Amino acid sequence: MAEQARAAVIVGVDASEGSLRAVRWAAHEAARRDADLRLLHACVVDPGEEAEFLPEHVSRRTRHAAKIARAAAPGLEVAVDVRLGLAVDLLLAESATAPLIVLGSHGLGGLRGALIGSVALRVAAGAQCPVVVFRGHAGPTGPVVAGVDSSPASEEALRFAVDAAVARDVPLIVAHAAHQRVPSIEPAFADQQAEDRRELEELVSGWTRKHPALEITTRVVKDREPSRVLMAVAPDAQLIVVGSRGRGPVAGALLGSTGNHLLAHATCPVAVVH
Structure with missing residues (x-):
């Protein structure tokens, strides 16, 4: 009988600083839960472009995010998942089976001056699993x-x-x-x-x-x-x-x-x- 895959905390990744802070928090949370961590990056390419030929900047930012996650929680199993599609659609689909989704409060391409990014807001409103939106900071001793x-x-x-x-x-x-x-x-x-x-x-x-x-x-x-x-x-x-x-x-x-x-x-x- 095939071994059942371990549940993985999912964190949305782009090149924003808020996204990288969310990766660190999600890595610690996955370690606390004895779960794996999956970094999900949504990539939209031209219809004629093949998915395997992703832009180098996408590979570079996902490798950097994975490095941050592994440094935050040594020994954590970290997987990188680059998918074609819109971030909101992909994350909402994953929420049907994920134990937790973690997002930064802002991503790239948001409205300047907006207090909360549209991806974070829409996923928090529509997900089937708990969603943590990383804002500000998370001190180690507060309640x-x-x-x-x-x-x-x-x-x-x-x-x-x-x-x-x-x-x-x-x-x-x-x-x-x-x-x-x-x-x-x-x-x-x-x-x-x-x-x-x-x-x-x-x-x-x-x-x-x-x-x-x-x-x-x-x-x-x-x-x-x-x-x-x-x-x-x-x-x-x-x-x-x-x-x-x-x-x-x-x-x-x-x-x-x-x-x-x-x-x-x-x-x-x-x-x-x-």
């Missing part, structure tokens, strides 16, 4: 932050965040943004916050029992904007994790305002979990 509400997507995001915190041996902060449903009635809002805290504690209680050594802190913050809460509760966070309530090919259509805002403004990597 993992998970944003939750009452949706099923939050449960999957929390599962991903717990695994990430355990693998890194760092604390986990689980945060919820509460806003006043009935304006100008503070006693009612106080009761609502208390109920939100109870629900949050109940949500994490099972994970506390499963991972007694993991330090989990819950926070309910009065704010209408969840992304602002998630960026504020731990400025030194090394990863922020949020859920996505749907999938779709249109940039941002189903990712939601929280995910869009984090992908544009967070100062650390952001994981979007479907």
Whole structure:
């Protein structure tokens, strides 16, 4: 019986500096998961051009990215996959079987001044697997932050965040943004916050029992904007994790305002979990 191929974390590669930073992060993540790493480069050539005759600059940039990955995680199995096609289409197809896709927040050819690249935004919105968009930096000691509400997507995001915190041996902060449903009635809002805290504690209680050594802190913050809460509760966070309530090919259509805002403004990597 043929041996089953090991799962590989996929990282999108181009010549941008953001892409190379994402490669380093993805190499460390693949090593933590005991997985291989596959560098995927999308190449569009003229219809009459044969795929095997790829431009030298493509080979040069993929070799450089592979060298960076191997230096970041010695012993890691790194494969280079140069494919013909559009990056978004190729990455979304890979998301059906990949355990994780990692992207830089910007690639080549994006709009000058844009806060988040279109490839990262569209893949984060449409992928079937978790997607990490590498932004800013990822310090070695900061906590993992998970944003939750009452949706099923939050449960999957929390599962991903717990695994990430355990693998890194760092604390986990689980945060919820509460806003006043009935304006100008503070006693009612106080009761609502208390109920939100109870629900949050109940949500994490099972994970506390499963991972007694993991330090989990819950926070309910009065704010209408969840992304602002998630960026504020731990400025030194090394990863922020949020859920996505749907999938779709249109940039941002189903990712939601929280995910869009984090992908544009967070100062650390952001994981979007479907």
